[in-house]
Amino acid sequence: MTSAVGDHEKAAAADADADERRDQARRPRTMTSTEEIDNTITRPGSVRINVKGAFIVDPDTSTPALVNGRQGNGRQGNGQQGNGRGSPTHHETSDIRLPNHTAVVSHIAVDIGGSLVKLVYFSREAHSTEPGGRLNFQSFETDRVDDCVELMKSLRDKQLELNGSRPGELCVMATGGGAYKFYDKIREALGVDVLREDEMECLIIGLDFFITEIPREVFTYSETDPMHFVGPRETIYPYLLVNIGSGVSFLKVTGPRSYQRVGGTSLGGGTLWGLLSLLTGARTFDDMLDQAGYGDNAKVDMLVGDIYGTDYGKIGLKNTAIASSFGKVFRMKHAAEAAAVGGTVPADVGFTGGDISRSLLYAISNNIGQIAYLQSQIHNLSDIYFGGSFIRGHRQTMNTLSYAIKFWSKGEKQAYFLRHEGYLGAVGAFLKRQPKNWGRRGSLEGMDETLELRRSVKAKEGLAA
Template sequence: MAGLTGHPVLEIGDKFEELQNNIINNNKNKEVIDKARLVVKGEENSNNNNNNQGGERDMAPPTSNSLHRSGSRPQLDLSKAAIQGNSEERDPTILLPNQSDDISHFALDIGGSLIKLVYFSRHEGQSIDDKRKKTVKEISNGSRRSYPILGGRLHFVKFETSKLNECLDFISSKQLHNGRIDSHYWNSEATNKENAVIKATGGGAYKFADLFKERLGVSIDKEDEMDCLVAGANFLLKAIRHEAFTHMEGHKEFVQIDHNDLFPYLLVNVGSGVSMIKVDGDGKFQRVSGTNVGGGTYWGLGRLLTKCNSFDELLELSQRGDNRTIDMLVGDIYGGMDYSKIGLSASTIASSFGKAISDKKELEDHRPEDISLSLLRMISYNIGQISYLNALRFGLKRIFFGGFFIRGHAYTMDTISFAVHFWSQGQAQAMFLRHEGFLGALGAFMSYEKLGLDDLMVHQLVERFPMGAPYTGGKIHGPPLGNLNEKISWMEKFVLKGTEITAPVPMAPPGTTGLGGFEVPSSKGGTLRSDASALNVGVLHLVPTLEVFPLLANPKMYEPNTIDLSDHCELEYWFTVLSEHLPDLVDKAVASEGGTGDAKRRGDAFARAFSAHLARLMEEPAAYGKLGLANLLELREECLREFQFLDAYRSIKQRENEVSLAVLPDLLMELDRMDEEARLLTLIEGVLAANIFDWGSRACVDLYHKGTIIDIYRMSRNKMQRPWRVDDFDLFRERMLGSEGKKPRPHKRALLFVDNSGADVVLGMLPLARELLRRGTEVVLVANSLPALNDVTAMELPDIVAEAAKHCDILRRAAEAGGLLVDAMTNTLDGSKENCSSVPLMVVENGCGSPCIDLRQVSSELASAAKHADLIILEGMGRALHTNFNAWFKCEALKLAMVKNQRLAEKLIKGEIYDCVCRYEPAS
């Protein structure tokens, strides 16, 4: 093995190949089959010291890239392509004027300071794999809904109003105004460009209407600003799970809003000026007050006083400021003492800018930092106070603050929260919105009739954080959405700028503001979160076919994540795990795309994008909503897809499937020789043992570098001695086989949530499925809709099942009954054409592309399949431990996993790495 360690990952691949060749070329290769039998019986190998993880094996030399390239990348329309801006610049933006991206709609909010644009891009309709059509039909029993709206993404972009031209360029570069509109779903009048009408709100909808007609040839349909603000806020509060949050003393906490208890509330929109609106329901509201001292005041006065060039610069200055040099404090007036009789401490601001009256100092003698902070505090307190007074006036307890003045800035939010809390003595609560600045634009977007958006439910919206979808306008525009090249150079540019990506939102340790005073800023310092990094507001995916899993015992209380990453130590640990895994993942991803220069460049961009997200989340864990481990793992998959790595483990999965399928017949024979009780135990052991084949676990990847599949499997089997760390097997056996001679009724339908490809599904879950089928239980294999790590997908399963069915009548008949075998008759071993008397074996997709599963958002076909199920089997760390470990179901549930991470083992089951979980829960 010495000298051959250049590409250790490939070495094991070769070993697979070698093994596979052995099996294929010499079908009855005794050694291999004996080993497979050993596995089944759980015997130890006498020749080999067990647990030999030392890796003293002969390894074949690494092969070069045998993996093939995906042909599924979309073609770009490069006609009339031109470099935009300075062509001397490195990686200049390329404009592709003729590239269309199915953009259907957009709406604008053109305010005094900023233009906000919301646009929608449609998902390509995903067709169901032929082999699953029958299953889907059977399961949904003809009741598949036809959805009024298509899936797609909502994007959020802003521009400075003074740079309206940039906005117009952006619209025309993305061809937003010429969006292809599907007349089945969208209002078709707009398909004619001449009559194209776009919805817009804000003063600019009036002011610039002619310019839009002139430049883009579109008419503006003006929507009332207040209507839009309220519609936008109501939509966000109802449709986005983690939209609203409180922010006190540097601490951000998401608020779960009960839809039935949302109204009334006070909406305070802090834009250039401030509007205060009492909202009583959808479309039911009254503008009750406002103030002219708002965001425009801060930015305008601030610019005059500090000579700052941008709003962000002004805000950043404030973070290094000390307002005591310029504000007059109670202590300044009372000789350093509190005025405790009325509850004012010495450090309370008595008069903002009060010290500037001193004739000893001119403007130049004051630090711009101090001026900015003083101004920010003055305006934020003032807004907080007026808001409180209006809440008091109408007896409102909740105040939601929106508008771009807030800008996700911790100190601004703390200051407003403090004011509301202070004046209301804790009776009213200030809350902020993640899409703070886009309320009006969203409202205008919603005003397109027949969109059906107002019917969207929380579970139909999934938030994603892609790179390259620019959040701000300005320089970053040009190529249409989805242009990979743009995304890549986007990442390259950001890394050049370096700090922007990791720039944190200041999060100082919590401090106290003390009795009665607006005194100590609690979260100040550091640098301002980079707005331009496009990391702060996610793109909302509308997936109308997602549903809540109907078997959740208590959907309202359900929390998918077992590990809460708001604990910083926990976050740091998983951050390290994922960072360390990154080089290996990039290698795999690049190899899966043929290892070309282009693939390498994309791999690099992916690594940068994902690292940037991780860095951002380390600084502010709640930046993208409540953060759990499942979200991080999903984010990684999303980033891969963003750079068009559609299946990084494609060939690894294929090889592992082939190797495992080759030993399956022997395994089945061995199982069939056992009595029912021994067989059930062996089957569960088999599932647990085979769950070791996990390319997402660092420990397992290390194992792959050291041994062959058989070594690993053997090691895994050696760990199988009962009792397992969590061992409810006896309970499960009793439910399945009964006790004292009483045979319980078999389950009607079992949903098996499968995990990894290869041994995991072929040698673990399929034999278990077969056992259930044999007992007369219908089996639905639930697999990922999209690839994630080495997980098997719903698309891949029918072929695997078909291959397995060649050697097994039970599987064959069940697969036929479930519509999985289209041409099964010709492929069977004996060619016999029996009737489909079997219960069906079916495959459904789960609606996700992650190693974990959030059961609040599953595919409608899974939801339909679940209706008749009385047993759920969740398998693997991602689905049974990281998520759903604590979930309760209306039916029986079996959670099976091998823990392939030391820390998780300690934390969750007080055990060790490679310990197993077999948790059986009766219906609750």
């Protein structure tokens, strides 16, 4: 009898243990095991980023906020407001939450361009009751690269404190021209390995990641349907990437590692930034975009209506279409000179820094949009993605680019934008610290080797039969 009772108690205890194990399996894991930490610290390249359930952190997930004509996220990052020197730290976009990734990540990534430095790093939310962590995004003006280095040093120190790893076990993944220009500076300041990655390849890896993995990342834009989100897709090739940084590169992409730079133009974000710094009182690129949001380009540009008095419907031009960028300035100059010798100034003469900003923004954007269309036409590409740090969620810029593609292609081609448009290269460099076939749905890396292995196995099976 006693034996039967004992057996019953043991069975009940075993059932209870099984129930507890099932409950633990159902609950999200909030801690990383010691074995996992040791493994990922000693072999950081073995980290597999778990993107399952990834989403963009946004105060209002129903629709991204647009602040002063630019996309915003309602907060500043990590409490950093710059250093009082007119600089620089922009936490201009929302972090990406990775709720199912719990392993240690022992690297950070940086994309150093001619105008901006873009930094991406993963943070474990050690004091949170929720599992996983997040990808963090920050940018600096390149002439304040020392500020970025200081932040990377603080991230290094935090990594050492949280994980107990040694400095030699950490690394910086770097891309962009500055990865070479500032290589010694970063390496000496941080005392860690700096691995330099190809800029164009990183752009493609980063864009593919956003297209295939992150919900509410890619969107189309028009005045009638602003920010229409496109869900993650598995079939994405071929496409044209228009990367607008200081200059502009046009990349034809036909696969994960198959791309060709088919063209470019020197008239890009650096052109806009440089000219507006001469023509207006704006000190930063964000100031210039803000001014453009309130400006009226019709006070500076000569429009079709100024010439014809109406639309030019026969060739599809509205009266508001720009016939000549800055075309009215010459007339205004003559009017001002006449006023200086006793004449009268017409009431419509005069323009502001905002008017100039919008005019030049339209000029650069229209030029990029038309070249993008021509490249897509030459290479028979229907999907056109705009990346780089030029757009920054600015409504007029997106509408100009989107309208240009729609107008010239008669609606046959589509312009796409990204909420993390400036971080394609940095994210690509971050993801380069991964083994082959690390689990992305859209990744075809290693497929050739996999197919070859399958063929060899089948061949052996055939011989054995």
